[in-house]
Amino acid sequence: MSSIEEFYSLEKDKEYYRDLLEELGKVNEKLNAFNNINEGLSSGFPFSAKDNLCVKGVESTASSKMLSGYVPPYNATVVERMLRNKFGFIGKTNMDEFGFGSFGLNSQKIAKNPFDEHYVAGGSSSGAAIATAILKYHVAIAESTGGSIATPAAFCGVVGFTPTYGTISRHGLIDYSNSLDKIGIMARSAKDIRPVFDAVKGPDGYDSTAVNAKLNSNNTKHIFVVDQLIELVDKRIRAYFEALLDKLSSMGYSIEHAKIESTEAAVASYYIIAMAEASTNLARYTGFKYGLKNDNFGESYNEFFTEARKYFGDEAKRRIILGTFVRSASVKEKYYYKALKVREVLSHSMHEILEKGFILLPVMPVLTPKIEDAKKLSPLETYKMDALTIPPNLCGLPHISFPYAYDNGMPLGAQLITSKFNDYALIDFVEEWEEEFKYVFKYNIGAVQ
Amino acid sequence: MIIGLEVHVSLPTKTKLFCSCSTAASEPNSSVCPVCMGFPGAKPMLNSEALRIAVSIAEALRCKISERVSFVRKVYFYPDLPKSFQITQLYEPVGKDGLVECYDGSVVRIRRIQLEEDPARIIKAEDYSLLDFNRSGMPLVEIVTEPDIKSEESLRAFITELMSILYYLGVDIEGEIKTDLNISMAGERVEVKNITGIKNMIDAARYEVRRQSKIIEGGGSVISETRSYVEAKKETVSTREKETDEEYGFIAEPDLTWYDTKGITRIEPVYADKIAEGYAKEYGIDKKVVLDLIMYDRDALRLIERTKGAFGMKTIINGIEIVKKYGDIGSEQAFKRLLDFLQNGGYVDAAAFEKIKKGEKVEGNVIDMKKIIDEARLLLNDKVKEDYKKNPKAINFVIGKIAAKYKMNPRDVAEIVKRIIDG
Numbered sequence: 001m002s003s004i005e006e007f008y009s010l011e012k013d014k015e016y017y018r019d020l021l022e023e024l025g026k027v028n029e030k031l032n033a034f035n036n037i038n039e040g041l042s043s044g045f046p047f048s049a050k051d052n053l054c055v056k057g058v059e060s061t062a063s064s065k066m067l068s069g070y071v072p073p074y075n076a077t078v079v080e081r082m083l084r085n086k087f088g089f090i091g092k093t094n095m096d097e098f099g100f101g102s103f104g105l106n107s108q109k110i111a112k113n114p115f116d117e118h119y120v121a122g123g124s125s126s127g128a129a130i131a132t133a134i135l136k137y138h139v140a141i142a143e144s145t146g147g148s149i150a151t152p153a154a155f156c157g158v159v160g161f162t163p164t165y166g167t168i169s170r171h172g173l174i175d176y177s178n179s180l181d182k183i184g185i186m187a188r189s190a191k192d193i194r195p196v197f198d199a200v201k202g203p204d205g206y207d208s209t210a211v212n213a214k215l216n217s218n219n220t221k222h223i224f225v226v227d228q229l230i231e232l233v234d235k236r237i238r239a240y241f242e243a244l245l246d247k248l249s250s251m252g253y254s255i256e257h258a259k260i261e262s263t264e265a266a267v268a269s270y271y272i273i274a275m276a277e278a279s280t281n282l283a284r285y286t287g288f289k290y291g292l293k294n295d296n297f298g299e300s301y302n303e304f305f306t307e308a309r310k311y312f313g314d315e316a317k318r319r320i321i322l323g324t325f326v327r328s329a330s331v332k333e334k335y336y337y338k339a340l341k342v343r344e345v346l347s348h349s350m351h352e353i354l355e356k357g358f359i360l361l362p363v364m365p366v367l368t369p370k371i372e373d374a375k376k377l378s379p380l381e382t383y384k385m386d387a388l389t390i391p392p393n394l395c396g397l398p399h400i401s402f403p404y405a406y407d408n409g410m411p412l413g414a415q416l417i418t419s420k421f422n423d424y425a426l427i428d429f430v431e432e433w434e435e436e437f438k439y440v441f442k443y444n445i446g447a448v449q
Numbered sequence: 450m451i452i453g454l455e456v457h458v459s460l461p462t463k464t465k466l467f468c469s470c471s472t473a474a475s476e477p478n479s480s481v482c483p484v485c486m487g488f489p490g491a492k493p494m495l496n497s498e499a500l501r502i503a504v505s506i507a508e509a510l511r512c513k514i515s516e517r518v519s520f521v522r523k524v525y526f527y528p529d530l531p532k533s534f535q536i537t538q539l540y541e542p543v544g545k546d547g548l549v550e551c552y553d554g555s556v557v558r559i560r561r562i563q564l565e566e567d568p569a570r571i572i573k574a575e576d577y578s579l580l581d582f583n584r585s586g587m588p589l590v591e592i593v594t595e596p597d598i599k600s601e602e603s604l605r606a607f608i609t610e611l612m613s614i615l616y617y618l619g620v621d622i623e624g625e626i627k628t629d630l631n632i633s634m635a636g637e638r639v640e641v642k643n644i645t646g647i648k649n650m651i652d653a654a655r656y657e658v659r660r661q662s663k664i665i666e667g668g669g670s671v672i673s674e675t676r677s678y679v680e681a682k683k684e685t686v687s688t689r690e691k692e693t694d695e696e697y698g699f700i701a702e703p704d705l706t707w708y709d710t711k712g713i714t715r716i717e718p719v720y721a722d723k724i725a726e727g728y729a730k731e732y733g734i735d736k737k738v739v740l741d742l743i744m745y746d747r748d749a750l751r752l753i754e755r756t757k758g759a760f761g762m763k764t765i766i767n768g769i770e771i772v773k774k775y776g777d778i779g780s781e782q783a784f785k786r787l788l789d790f791l792q793n794g795g796y797v798d799a800a801a802f803e804k805i806k807k808g809e810k811v812e813g814n815v816i817d818m819k820k821i822i823d824e825a826r827l828l829l830n831d832k833v834k835e836d837y838k839k840n841p842k843a844i845n846f847v848i849g850k851i852a853a854k855y856k857m858n859p860r861d862v863a864e865i866v867k868r869i870i871d872g
Contacts, residue, residue: 054490067489074483076490174489178703207492208706276700280522283533284487297577301528324524327698336700 002191004045007137010448017042017088020446024090024135027445030117032109033130035063037091044088046138046446047196048131051092052099053141053183054172055079058089062174063107064097065311067291076172077204078141078183085199090138093127098282099145099176100124100315102385103374104152110371114156114442115410119368122152125186129156132186134443139196140186145176146270147363147389149184150401154363154413157403157439159430161185161193164420165396166211168197169204177277178209180270180393188439190400190430197423217424222357223248223416224258232387233365240405240412241362248360251436256357261349262342263391269342270390271383272326272335279323282316285309318379347395354397354419358429361388363401363413392417400426403439411440450658452604453596455629456611457589459567460502461621466566466588467493467536477581485586487531492704495520499588500543501713502618503564506590507544509614509718510559514710515541518564520702528578529568531585537565539699541707543590549614551606552722552740558595565589590620596631604654608647610722613744617719622745630654634661637673641685644678653678657685724750732762738860742769749773752784760788767791767858775802783808794818796856816855825851825866834870844870 021039028034035051036059049055052062054072061067075083083089096106104111104126111126113119114133121130128140129152142149144162153160162184170181183200187193203212225245230238245255262269287294287308294308312320326335353359365387369377377385392399392415399417406412418425465472467484468491474480483491500518507514519541522534547559567587572579592611598604612622628650630641641657644650656678661671676685721743729736743750749769756765768788772778775797778787787805790797794816801811828847836843844866851866852859 052490060489062489070489072483072488072490074491171492172490175704206494208494208704209492277703280524280534280698280700283524283526284489284531286526286533288528289486289531290488301526305526324698327700328696329698 002195003137003187003189004139004192004195007045012448016446016448020046023445027134027443031112031114031121031130031134032094032107033111033127033134034091035059035061035094035109035127038089041088041090044086046090046135047082047087047141048090048093048128048138049076049079049082049141050125050128050143051095052143052174052176053079053092054174055089055092058092060092060174061291062098063095064285064313064316065108065292066285066287066308066316067174070291072172074172077169077206077210078200079172081200082141082196087139087196087199090131090135093125093131093140093142095126095128095148096124097313097316098174098278099143099148099181100278100313100319102147102151102382103369103371105371105374106313106315112371113368113410118370118372119410120155120371120374122155122364122368124148125152125160128186129153129158129160132156132158132188133441134445136188136441136444136447138187138446139192141183141200142186143173143181143183144393145180145182145274146393147386149186150363150389150399150413150415151386153186153401154403154411154415155368157406157411157413157441158186158188159190159193159403160401160413161187161190161197161426162393162399163197163201163423164213164215164398166209167201167213167215167398167421167423169202169207169210171204171206171210175277175281177274178281179277180274180396182393182396188441189434190402190427191434194424194427197427213421215424216422217428218422219425219428220357221253222256223253223360224256224353224357225360226260226263227257228259228263229361229388229391233362234367236367236407237362237365237412240407241414244404244414245360247436251432258353258359260346260353260391262345263387265342266346266390266394267383267387269339269346270386270394271322272339273343273394275319275323276327276336276339277323279320279327282312282320285312287311315379343394346391350391350395350397350417351419354417358425359392359417361415361417363388363415367407367412368410389415396420398423398426400430402430402433404433404437406440450599451596451633452598452654453631454592454594454598454607455631456592456594456608457627458592458615458620458622459625460499460588460590461619462496462498462502462588464496465586466496466499466564467586470586472587474583477579477583479583481582481585485531486582487533487585493536493702495705495708496588499564500708500710502620502716503543503562503588503590504710504713505618505716505718506592506615506620507547507562508715509618510544510547510549510562510592510611512544512547512559512562514544516711517541517707517709518543519707520564520705521699522702523697523699525697527568529571529580529585531569531582535566535568536702536705537591538563540701543710549607549610550722551603551610552725552736553602553606555597555599555603555606557597557603557607560593560595562593563591565591596633601651601655601658605651608650609744612647613721614718616745617721617747618716626650630657632657632661634658634671635665637671639671639673640675642675642677642688645680649678649680652683653685656683660685719747719750721750728753728757728762734762734766738766742766742773746773752778752781755781756785756788759785760792763861764788764791767861770858771797771802775799779806798856816857821851821855821857821862821865822869825862825869829866829869837870
């Protein structure tokens with residue numbers, strides 16, 4: 001039984017939502033999961049929306065100071081579909097500004113790991129993962145561009161599902177990199193992901209890239225491991241991952257090894273494409289029509305918007321500058337076009353393997369870092385942390401992250417990748433995994449006694 | 450002198466290029482939505498009717514049509530541009546490598562035709578500006594020519610021809626037509642940007658040619674620069690922009706996929722010029738007379754097409770001219786009654802026109818040819834005949850006087866007068 005079915009079967013007293021929100025408010029002060037909580041929640045199975053999803057009448061900032069005070073006049077399609085299916089909106093979750101980050105540090109309030117507040121929650125969908133880890137009955141609508149669902153899901157010990165690019169409408173998603181952004185779902189069990197995915201997927205009259213594809217569940221007993229990528233991983237993680245492979249063997253899966261072309265260029269390719277697109281998406285924030293407003297109209301337009309753009313965080317500024325550079329005429333061939341080519345080669349190479357079976361990888365090359373340590377990483381060191389999550393994300397492939405071990409009480413996540421539109425096979429797999437492995441949660445806000 | 454043009458025309462669609470906002474609103478900022486205001490999260494959806502019209506234009510201008518068209522983001526910062534980028538085309542525009550054959554025999558090659566969105570309208574006041582986003586996202590087609598125009602007359606011929614082709618495709622030529630002119634007299638290229646309307650375009654070209662000629666004659670050299678046209682003074686002024694290659698950082702528009710053009714049903718083009726030429730040859734009439742009638746008048750063309758077997762072409766042309774003078778004839782039947790009346794030697798004034806239109810009988814209004822010839826002979830005295838030998842225009846006053854008195858077509862009167870002089 002999914003926890004959604006369980007939730008509706010439970011007897012709840014009149015004060016249920018009030019008590020839930022009160023407790024959530026307290027924990028949130030500690031962990032910074034939510035940018036805002038819907039105090040009016042009074043019915044339905046709770047769902048949260050990452051703060052880059054527009055919710056009508058609710059401040060939606062993508063955790064950017066630039067958008068502070070911006071209240072969208074419309075709902076993102078995914079939010080609209082959740083509401084139509086009687087889910088109850090509980091709030092907007094914290095994230096790295098515009099999705100720019102892997103650890104949840106690039107926000108006005110640093111997101112903290114629910115297992116230990118000294119550790120990062122992962123990013124950029126930090127709040128979505130924390131909310132899932134602390135709320136007993138809840139699903140999170142999150143978004144991944146280069147690993148923003150799998151990473152925080154792994155660090156916070158929840159299931160993170162990133163479907164095939166284009167299966168969930170992006171209408172109302174505050175853009176980071178349009179050709180890479182994918183809306184996905186986090187939950188405490190794959191069983192909860194299935195009905196939510198059913199409710200929100202499908203074409204949309206407001207997004208040309210939302211496709212009307214038949215989604216499959218072609219299960220396979222073949223799992224491929226990519227050694228070039230495993231080599232990048234911390235030794236301690238490798239030991240846990242080996243144990244996972246043994247366990248899967250005992251469950252009847254055959255473990256094979258495969259090589260993917262161009263993985264060494266994947267991180268660079270991803271950041272070039274993502275930054276190029278991001279720099280065009282962020283061009284609209286000129287302190288003029290929405291969000292933070294600059295009232296100094298006496299200046300020339302160039303001076304006027306330059307002043308406003310000081311409100312971007314450092315990582316946003318870095319990506320605007322680099323993104324503008326890589327698409328400039330003199331170097332476009334060398335960077336942007338080459339990055340597109342790498343994406344093509346990598347997609348082709350991964351597709352060949354995925355025709356034969358799943359690909360299984362750890363999510364992160366390191367154990368959950370402490371906040372203080374993560375802060376010390378240079379931008380390049382941080383970007384390299386995405387080496388394992390970028391391949392499926394760059395190629396628009398569906399993948400699911402699930403907890404598979406605990407190291408000193410901190411969860412570890414692995415990600416299973418499949419071919420485009422075979423999304424349901426991932427949910428099936430993790431449901432099977434959950435028969436064998438019990439997840440640990442430190443908080444259970446909203447549990448009914 | 451070499452002139453190249455970039456012409457922007459608005460397309461007659463009911464909704465904007467990438468959203469469902471109406472294109473017909475008049476109250477400022479009343480037809481806007483998250484898409485055309487560039488709100489975070491809103492995505493463009495291509496208006497397929499706009500694509501159909503753009504493809505039809507490209508085909509009518511004999512372009513190669515891209516099998517698949519795609520869009521790009523052109524990034525620049527200006528207050529009228531809500532996303533700080535314009536969605537336009539670069540790699541796979543609607544059409545490339547076309548040509549326009551003008552009525553004066555010149556040929557202007559078309560480099561490319563692209564579909565793009567219009568920015569908002571800026572209304573400049575004394576010390577502030579207002580923005581009207583009703584125009585933001587309106588569908589535009591940009592037509593870029595090769596630098597093939599070599600005289601003011603050719604410029605006029607090209608634009609007239611182009612407007613006629615667009616008119617017959619249903620593109621509103623009454624609306625604002627924005628042009629950028631590239632003019633070079635001796636190598637250095639001067640761009641005159643954002644000229645509104647055809648008259649201003651020709652005036653700007655004339656001014657710029659004169660300005661550059663003067664500089665060259667004076668031994669100076671023309672600076673390659675961007676200028677703008679000041680309508681009130683009828684002159685161009687330097688915009689004092691740095692003359693560097695503008696850096697737009699084009700990238701593919703990732704929110705739009707690509708669009709197949711093969712299945713699109715094109716609007717059939719009409720080349721008024723070619724039709725007029727055909728009539729001129731077949732019926733031995735002046736091509737220019739017919740062309741003037743049908744260039745921007747699909748009703749006139751239809752009436753000619755429907756009556757050309759049954760009536761003489763001269764009568765039909767007279768009939769069309771009368772219709773243009775007195776207004777809508779109503780039906781094809783009424784037009785045929787008008788032609789019958791003309792063929793039977795009638796002349797038409799406002800009252801007769803109304804009666805013919807309603808199908809009532811017209812009493813009188815019969816041209817007395819003998820009386821006209823007598824009167825013409827009287828006016829054509831020896832002095833006039835003598836003057837006529839030196840200057841053919843000398844008989845114009847005779848023609849004018851008779852045409853006015855007998856409500857006749859001056860062309861018909863001219864024929865009578867010339868016959869008298871020739872004996």
